[in-house]
Amino acid sequence: MRKRIDLGTVLDRMKSGVFVFRGDTLLYSNPTLRQLLHWTADAPLTLSQLVHPDDVLKLSDWPELADEPSTPLELRLSDSQGHIWRVQLMVTPTIWDDELSWLGTVLHIWSEETPKTPDLQAFNSAIFNVAGVGMMLVDAEGRILEVNPAFQRMLSSTRSVLLQLRFQDFTHPDDLPLEMIFIQEMLARERDHYQIEKRYVRRNESIFWSRATVSRIDDPGSQAPVFLRMVEDITPRKELEHEFLKSLSLMQAVLDATKDGVVVIDEEGEPLVHNPAFETMWHLPEGWQKLPTREERLGLLAAQIEDSAAFLKRVGQLFDQRDAEGYDIVMLKDGTVLERYTMPYRIGHQLSGRVWNFRDLTDRQRAEAALLEQERLQIALQTEQKLNVLKSNLMLTIAHEFRTPLAIIMSASELLERYADRMTQADRQEYAAQIREQIARFVEVLDDMTIVVKGQEQELDLTLTRWDLHAACREWIDEMQHTEQKHRILFDAPEQPCPVCADYSLIRRVAVSLISNAVKYDGHHSDIHVRLESLGQDVILKVTDQGIGIPPEDLPYIFDSFYRSANVGAVHGTGMGLTIVRDSVQRHGGQIDVTSQEGRGTQFTVRLPIAVR
Numbered sequence: 001m002r003k004r005i006d007l008g009t010v011l012d013r014m015k016s017g018v019f020v021f022r023g024d025t026l027l028y029s030n031p032t033l034r035q036l037l038h039w040t041a042d043a044p045l046t047l048s049q050l051v052h053p054d055d056v057l058k059l060s061d062w063p064e065l066a067d068e069p070s071t072p073l074e075l076r077l078s079d080s081q082g083h084i085w086r087v088q089l090m091v092t093p094t095i096w097d098d099e100l101s102w103l104g105t106v107l108h109i110w111s112e113e114t115p116k117t118p119d120l121q122a123f124n125s126a127i128f129n130v131a132g133v134g135m136m137l138v139d140a141e142g143r144i145l146e147v148n149p150a151f152q153r154m155l156s157s158t159r160s161v162l163l164q165l166r167f168q169d170f171t172h173p174d175d176l177p178l179e180m181i182f183i184q185e186m187l188a189r190e191r192d193h194y195q196i197e198k199r200y201v202r203r204n205e206s207i208f209w210s211r212a213t214v215s216r217i218d219d220p221g222s223q224a225p226v227f228l229r230m231v232e233d234i235t236p237r238k239e240l241e242h243e244f245l246k247s248l249s250l251m252q253a254v255l256d257a258t259k260d261g262v263v264v265i266d267e268e269g270e271p272l273v274h275n276p277a278f279e280t281m282w283h284l285p286e287g288w289q290k291l292p293t294r295e296e297r298l299g300l301l302a303a304q305i306e307d308s309a310a311f312l313k314r315v316g317q318l319f320d321q322r323d324a325e326g327y328d329i330v331m332l333k334d335g336t337v338l339e340r341y342t343m344p345y346r347i348g349h350q351l352s353g354r355v356w357n358f359r360d361l362t363d364r365q366r367a368e369a370a371l372l373e374q375e376r377l378q379i380a381l382q383t384e385q386k387l388n389v390l391k392s393n394l395m396l397t398i399a400h401e402f403r404t405p406l407a408i409i410m411s412a413s414e415l416l417e418r419y420a421d422r423m424t425q426a427d428r429q430e431y432a433a434q435i436r437e438q439i440a441r442f443v444e445v446l447d448d449m450t451i452v453v454k455g456q457e458q459e460l461d462l463t464l465t466r467w468d469l470h471a472a473c474r475e476w477i478d479e480m481q482h483t484e485q486k487h488r489i490l491f492d493a494p495e496q497p498c499p500v501c502a503d504y505s506l507i508r509r510v511a512v513s514l515i516s517n518a519v520k521y522d523g524h525h526s527d528i529h530v531r532l533e534s535l536g537q538d539v540i541l542k543v544t545d546q547g548i549g550i551p552p553e554d555l556p557y558i559f560d561s562f563y564r565s566a567n568v569g570a571v572h573g574t575g576m577g578l579t580i581v582r583d584s585v586q587r588h589g590g591q592i593d594v595t596s597q598e599g600r601g602t603q604f605t606v607r608l609p610i611a612v613r
Helices: 007-013 031-036 053-060 120-128 149-155 176-187 235-257 276-282 294-302 308-320 362-422 425-456 469-483 504-520 577-587
Strands: 018-022 025-029 071-078 084-096 099-111 134-138 144-147 193-201 207-217 226-233 261-266 271-274 326-331 337-347 350-360 464-468 489-492 499-503 528-535 538-545 591-597 601-609
Touching: 018 031, 018 084, 031 099, 053 071, 134 149, 149 226, 176 193, 176 207, 207 235, 235 271, 261 276, 276 350, 294 308, 308 326, 362 425, 464 469, 469 489, 469 499, 469 504, 469 528, 469 538, 499 504, 504 528, 504 538, 504 577, 504 601, 577 591, 577 601
Parallel strands: 489 528
Antiparallel strands: 018 025, 018 099, 071 084, 084 099, 134 144, 134 226, 193 207, 207 226, 261 271, 261 350, 326 337, 337 350, 464 499, 528 538, 538 601, 591 601
16 A cells, blocks of 8 residues: 655655745745755744745745745845845745645755745656656757756656657647747746646647646746746646546437436525426526525516415425425425426535426326327227117116016916916915016016116115124025925035124125025025135135036137026026126125036135225
8 A cells, every 4th residue: 555655754855945835924944945945043933033034925925826826036045144045936836734835945045145046857866756747847949958857757758858849749739829929928028827628649649738828937047048947747637637638529319309308406406407398388588597586586486386385395394404305396386297206416425506307298198188088988888888788788687577477467367367266275375476476576686686776887876784694694594495305505614603794784685685596597406505714804605516517619708798698598597696796795895706517516715894984
């Protein structure tokens, strides 16, 4: 693992004089500077002790120039013996003890009595060989006078090669015109430094981006100035910027193409990014994003919403709950329906704002409403068609089922009318009984028709009471066994009450219909088995016979109104019994299943909840 080196440790080893200051406080001075100025005791504690009083102001205003990365200046320093030294100083910002401070590096030093001459060798040894940034000295024509190892590495070249070139030779041609303007301004003393982001071209034609800071250094012994170039490799940053701009361009293209309205805001509610669909959707005026407060911008939206108070309340909650997501439907006053979704966004792990997405559901909801209306009309049409079929079947059933009873009633009544005085009392009672039996059959058929119609119209009413299904089943079986002499009806159930909350009349019809069918369609006088058991919150009723069974092709339709299996022959029936059974069971929230083998029998299984909810 690479060891982290403290800045002070690095500065202690530099061959150039270096000091760090903040305001008037001298935070640090390295051994080289103390040796140059003959400070044998402790270093001075204030900038005023080190810098000549007339030159202190040059450094005291330095924080105002924080945007200038490095600028050389001349000032005077005092040593411990009172001698004055003129120095050329490079001042750059640095972080010392976690606070912004200033690093002063002595480039040249002269005694007051000694004429100034540039010492390139000292400069090279003191600064170039230590600096982590690329550095070079060039003359007014751009020729390289000196170059440090860091820049040699950046350019993948050597000192001997570079000293034969001008900086123009390896500057990207597209960046050269602007820099030459800056050079001319410096030669004309219109500026003493400049900073530029530019590209350098290596010998293998690869390119790296740099941030170059160029400062003018005047040589008193020569009319021509020297230029110090400090070069920082910013290729990784430029690559990231390029990728960011590419991603941003792609994101903006996606946003511009989407029909959803999208706006990204920071933590204070300031809009960062939005797409045209958002402005169009909310009918926003030009320059809306420049309104001074969040409340004013929200007001433009709230003014268009039916329930603006709820909208503003929800927005406020989301600002308070910075990491919460949100979804709701917003109704605008013009009838537009918007689906609103919002979620926080992060830079790294830091919450940085919120994304709002609005989708116009108006057309979709209208289409859904139209589809629902179409489905409703289709259902109504199908219901009407079913009712028409039901009416037709009812008329056919009435015509078929009532013909025989009516004939019997008419015959019996005519006999009573013509020959009552010749009949014995027993004959008269027999004919009267026939009439009553046929009338009862009428009533039964009419009741069945009423239940079927109500079931088709989903109007089957329930009268719920609490009663014992076990006792009721035994009673119903006893009644049927009393009139049925050819079959035994066997009841199998635990000897304990089975309380239910259900409609007694409908459940009786279910049980009696299933047992009657078992008797009716069993031509072998076999036993009919009825089983009752409890299973959790349900009761199970099973009716099993060994009769003619149901053909496989008829099984899917046996609960349809007026449907009768093809193998029933002349066995009497209306085709409404099983329809009533199914509707009664389903009305109680239960279900009915059937298994059958033609010629071997049938089993119906009814599952009912103990209590209808």
